[in-house]
Amino acid sequence: MITLESLSKRYGESTVVNQVSLEIERNSITVIVGTSGSGKSTLLRMINRLIEPTSGRVLIEGRDTRAEPAHLLRRRIGYVIQGHGLFPHRTVAENIATVPRLLGWETARIAARVTELLEVFQLDPGKYAASLPHELSGGQQQRVGVARALAAEPAVLLMDEPFGALDPIIRAKAQDDLLGIQRRFGTTIVLVTHDMDEAFRLGDKVAVMSQGRVLQYDRPAMLLIRPTDPFVTRMTGLADRALRLLSLITAADAALPGTSEGPAVQGSASLRDALSELVWSGADSARVVDADGTARGRLTVAAILAHGHP
Amino acid sequence: MPRPATVLRVAALALLIAFLVTPQSFAPLFAPLTQYGAPPIYDQGNLLTLALAQLGTVCVAAAASTVVAVGLGVLVTRQRGAQFLPLSRTLVNIGQTFPPVAVLAVAVPLVGFGERPTLIALFAYGLLPIFENTLVGLRTCPPAVMEAASGMGLSARQRLFAVELPLAMPLILEGVRLSLVINVGTATIGSTVAAKGLGEVIIAGLLSSNTAFILQGGLLTGLMAILLYDGLSMLERRLLRTLTLD
Amino acid sequence: MRLSRPRLDALGAVLVVAGAAALFFLPFVVFKSNRIVPGDPRTLGAVLPGWGALGCEAALALAAAAALWIADARVRLVLALTGVVAVALAAAAAGNALTPPGNLVVRIAPGAAFWTLLICLGLLATDATTRLRPGPALRVLLLAASLGIAGLTLAHGTFDHLSVMREYAVNAVRFARELRQHLALAFGSLGAAVIVGLPLGILCHRLPRLRPGVLTTLNIIQTIPAIALFGILMAPLGALAAAVPLADRLGIRGIGAAPAVVALFLYSLLPIVANTVAGLRRVSRSAVEAAHGMGMTARQVLLGVELLLALPVIVTGIRVVLVQNIGMVTVAALIGGGGLGAFVFQGIGQTAIDLVLLGAIPIVTLAFSAALVLDALVEAMDRVKASA
Numbered sequence: 021m022i023t024l025e026s027l028s029k030r031y032g033e034s035t036v037v038n039q040v041s042l043e044i045e046r047n048s049i050t051v052i053v054g055t056s057g058s059g060k061s062t063l064l065r066m067i068n069r070l071i072e073p074t075s076g077r078v079l080i081e082g083r084d085t086r087a088e089p090a091h092l093l094r095r096r097i098g099y100v101i102q103g104h105g106l107f108p109h110r111t112v113a114e115n116i117a118t119v120p121r122l123l124g125w126e127t128a129r130i131a132a133r134v135t136e137l138l139e140v141f142q143l144d145p146g147k148y149a150a151s152l153p154h155e156l157s158g159g160q161q162q163r164v165g166v167a168r169a170l171a172a173e174p175a176v177l178l179m180d181e182p183f184g185a186l187d188p189i190i191r192a193k194a195q196d197d198l199l200g201i202q203r204r205f206g207t208t209i210v211l212v213t214h215d216m217d218e219a220f221r222l223g224d225k226v227a228v229m230s231q232g233r234v235l236q237y238d239r240p241a242m243l244l245i246r247p248t249d250p251f252v253t254r255m256t257g258l259a260d261r262a263l264r265l266l267s268l269i270t271a272a273d274a275a276l277p278g279t280s281e282g283p284a285v286q287g288s289a290s291l292r293d294a295l296s297e298l299v300w301s302g303a304d305s306a307r308v309v310d311a312d313g314t315a316r317g318r319l320t321v322a323a324i325l326a327h328g329h330p
Numbered sequence: 331m332p333r334p335a336t337v338l339r340v341a342a343l344a345l346l347i348a349f350l351v352t353p354q355s356f357a358p359l360f361a362p363l364t365q366y367g368a369p370p371i372y373d374q375g376n377l378l379t380l381a382l383a384q385l386g387t388v389c390v391a392a393a394a395s396t397v398v399a400v401g402l403g404v405l406v407t408r409q410r411g412a413q414f415l416p417l418s419r420t421l422v423n424i425g426q427t428f429p430p431v432a433v434l435a436v437a438v439p440l441v442g443f444g445e446r447p448t449l450i451a452l453f454a455y456g457l458l459p460i461f462e463n464t465l466v467g468l469r470t471c472p473p474a475v476m477e478a479a480s481g482m483g484l485s486a487r488q489r490l491f492a493v494e495l496p497l498a499m500p501l502i503l504e505g506v507r508l509s510l511v512i513n514v515g516t517a518t519i520g521s522t523v524a525a526k527g528l529g530e531v532i533i534a535g536l537l538s539s540n541t542a543f544i545l546q547g548g549l550l551t552g553l554m555a556i557l558l559y560d561g562l563s564m565l566e567r568r569l570l571r572t573l574t575l576d
Numbered sequence: 577m578r579l580s581r582p583r584l585d586a587l588g589a590v591l592v593v594a595g596a597a598a599l600f601f602l603p604f605v606v607f608k609s610n611r612i613v614p615g616d617p618r619t620l621g622a623v624l625p626g627w628g629a630l631g632c633e634a635a636l637a638l639a640a641a642a643a644l645w646i647a648d649a650r651v652r653l654v655l656a657l658t659g660v661v662a663v664a665l666a667a668a669a670a671g672n673a674l675t676p677p678g679n680l681v682v683r684i685a686p687g688a689a690f691w692t693l694l695i696c697l698g699l700l701a702t703d704a705t706t707r708l709r710p711g712p713a714l715r716v717l718l719l720a721a722s723l724g725i726a727g728l729t730l731a732h733g734t735f736d737h738l739s740v741m742r743e744y745a746v747n748a749v750r751f752a753r754e755l756r757q758h759l760a761l762a763f764g765s766l767g768a769a770v771i772v773g774l775p776l777g778i779l780c781h782r783l784p785r786l787r788p789g790v791l792t793t794l795n796i797i798q799t800i801p802a803i804a805l806f807g808i809l810m811a812p813l814g815a816l817a818a819a820v821p822l823a824d825r826l827g828i829r830g831i832g833a834a835p836a837v838v839a840l841f842l843y844s845l846l847p848i849v850a851n852t853v854a855g856l857r858r859v860s861r862s863a864v865e866a867a868h869g870m871g872m873t874a875r876q877v878l879l880g881v882e883l884l885l886a887l888p889v890i891v892t893g894i895r896v897v898l899v900q901n902i903g904m905v906t907v908a909a910l911i912g913g914g915g916l917g918a919f920v921f922q923g924i925g926q927t928a929i930d931l932v933l934l935g936a937i938p939i940v941t942l943a944f945s946a947a948l949v950l951d952a953l954v955e956a957m958d959r960v961k962a963s964a
Contacts, residue, residue, distance in 0.1 A: 105478025429903025
């Protein structure tokens with residue numbers, strides 16, 4: 021859906037992005053991960069032409085992004101940055117309505133969309149629509165930032181370290197919310213982060229960048245099982261790769277038929293969490309249940325461990 | 331129980347209006363200051379008309395300065411005008427050392443007496459505070475907000491009018507306020523070149539050694555300047571509250 | 577070496593167009609057979625012998641070329657200054673050429689073209705200087721050099737035939753007196769303000785409760801226009817002079833310098849007090865604590881540490897006051913206080929721009945020099961503080 025063809029960016033003598041080619045699939049979350057200075061933010065900003073490539077091109081649904089003026093392109097792409105960048109002099113509703121207004125939507129449609137988004141992001145419209153950004157907490161501001169990016173129903177959403185400024189507890193919730201939103205709206209999301217945990221948690225596919233190059237672009241499990249570069253291994257972490265692999269599989273997917281007397285484990289929980297629960301309780305097996313309580317099977321320590329290696 | 335500042339403000343405004351509308355009622359206050367039976371209240375012109383004329387000159391000049399200064403400020407902070415930025419800041423620095431009286435004095439032989447040299451002097455001297463503040467206001471826009479605005483697809487013009495200028499507005503208004511207050515003072519000197527204003531009263535007093543006239547002119551101008559300064563401060567504070575930047 | 581097409585400098589283009597238009601369409605000098613008549617305009621070519629005009633135009637052409645195509649700031653500066661010298665000398669030569677020998681009545685005034693060219697070249701030089709970013713010492717040196725050269729040429733008599741210098745010749749003694757008076761009033765009120773304002777500022781810093789009251793009062797004083805304050809002070813000072821004969825003999829009278837000095841003193845208080853408070857507030861707590869901890873007395877800490885560290889901000893306040901006062905003393909002439917303003921207002925009254933310039937040019941030069949020197953001082957102090 022998004023094709024990056026040999027994208028490069030040079031500033032004078034230094035090359036910040038070096039011949040990057042990626043194919044990003046529709047209706048997925050692609051995470052670009054790397055240390056600071058790896059060029060990941062620059063790469064992201066070349067997709068919506070906030071930075072113009074020195075060479076190479078970007079195709080979105082087959083169309084070259086240079087075929088139209090940059091500011092028109094960006095109205096069809098959602099963009100979320102770490103500082104959220106909400107307009108301090110406009111209310112929450114006005115902030116969210118910015119791009120729909122630019123696109124000329126009717127007032128009724130805009131109002132309906134604003135209310136819908138506020139509800140999706142668990143912000144009471146009656147209370148928050150008329151508030152100014154500085155009256156909201158950091159977590160709420162971040163949610164409004166994402167809502168604003170999604171207001172015009174873009175097919176693509178670009179996010180640059182969107183959860184970096186949140187404290188760890190809120191960050192986990194925000195990440196989960198993002199997964200839910202992607203499922204609900206079917207948006208193609210490209211997200212940049214330096215946090216490998218976040219990449220593994222969110223990404224359908226992960227691209228590892230270093231010094232302007234993409235070292236490996238694959239499903240997260242493959243980064244662990246078949247890393248193509250020592251840097252990838254360093255980033256994913258050698259010491260706990262088994263546990264990382266376990267974190268990619270849900271208890272429901274790995275459940276064996278049968279039941280158990282042991283502790284209950286949520287079907288949506290990862291095998292890593294399930295293992296932790298079993299070790300803590302000292303039991304041999306656990307029963308897997310759904311959120312509403314229906315039994316899904318059982319898990320033994322041995323069964324879990326079997327998933328922990330390639 | 332209203333705050334003391336508000337009481338003072340309202341009292342000052344009431345005093346000013348009362349004096350301008352019914353000056354003769356204050357005659358007994360000023361009588362002791364005159365000698366040889368000179369008139370205690372300025373009688374060579376209507377005080378209210380003079381005050382309004384001075385206010386008018388000041389406001390016209392301020393409006394012109396604002397338009398030009400903000401325009402220049404915007405131009406110089408765009409990419410195309412960036413090469414003019416260092417020079418413009420030096421000129422602002424230099425310009426602030428020019429005494430307004432000198433500008434007035436040099437303008438007279440060029441455009442004659444009356445309102446015109448005063449307007450020129452007020453316009454020129456009023457440019458600087460507004461320009462400097464526009465510069466600071468536009469350049470301290472939070473970068474995250476600017477990036478988000480670009481990223482969302484606002485064109486450069488839309489960014490300027492919807493984001494940058496509104497956010498810079500408190501500072502620009504501060505510059506306009508400074509400019510206005512300085513101008514009220516300079517406009518008084520304009521009376522030495524026959525511009526209509528309260529300076530006339532002071533100068534008449536100086537020429538005829540009538541202390542009452544001098545005091546009237548001085549106090550009226552002072553009151554006007556203080557009330558203007560104060561009123562605009564309140565406006566600024568209101569604006570700042572809505573625009574608290576995070 | 578990369579050969580690139582020379583790009584036209586936008587500022588240079590504006591200045592060259594303005595300057596060229598002025599040179600060809602506006603009068604370079606105005607010939608007046610005496611002080612009062614309006615005079616006929618003369619262009620550069622009409623006034624100077626062939627080679628003189630050509631020389632001046634060549635210098636201007638070089639400056640224009642630099643402005644348009646040369647990016648090196650040093651070259652631009654040098655050629656701009658050469659242009660200024662050429663224009664000034666051309667005006668002087670025009671004066672000489674047009675004045676019949678021994679005639680003291682004729683007035684040759686610089687015309688619109690002269691001023692426009694001077695402004696354009698000045699802007700070019702200023703732009704080049706800004707790009708070079710000279711340090712404080714160099715700036716003061718450049719100022720001293722410019723003033724020195726200007727002073728020497730004036731003393732030498734190069735410009736004697738120009739109208740402004742004619743006026744000076746007529747008023748030479750009075751000029752010296754008024755200049756002294758102007759400086760005395762400006763620096764005197766500044767001195768008084770520092771003597772009172774500095775301790776007041778320190779007091780406001782120590783006792784924050786005082787601050788709003790003091791600063792609001794000073795702010796209110798600041799908004800009262802100059803003439804108004806001069807006028808308001810005349811009454812009490814006149815009464816004082818009448819009641820206390822000693823005061824009258826000391827020169828404290830209702831009119832004259834006294835109300836001007838008192839008014840300027842009052843105006844100067846706000847910047848001094850406000851900057852003293854601001855400067856002291858910026859002094860780092862840890863430096864002060866360390867000083868106390870070392871056993872310094874409160875006075876030693878104040879004088880040796882706090883004031884020293886607050887000095888740059890305080891001197892900035894002094895700079896604001898000095899520049900402001902040099903300008904405001906001009907108005908003092910209206911109430912008989914003397915100073916260069918006397919020439920300015922006399923010139924306005926007689927519609928003689930040369931008299932106005934005789935007063936205005938020194939005032940502007942004084943203000944500009946004061947600003948430059950004190951700014952350089954502040955910058956030098958900041959650099960010392962930064963490296964310490």
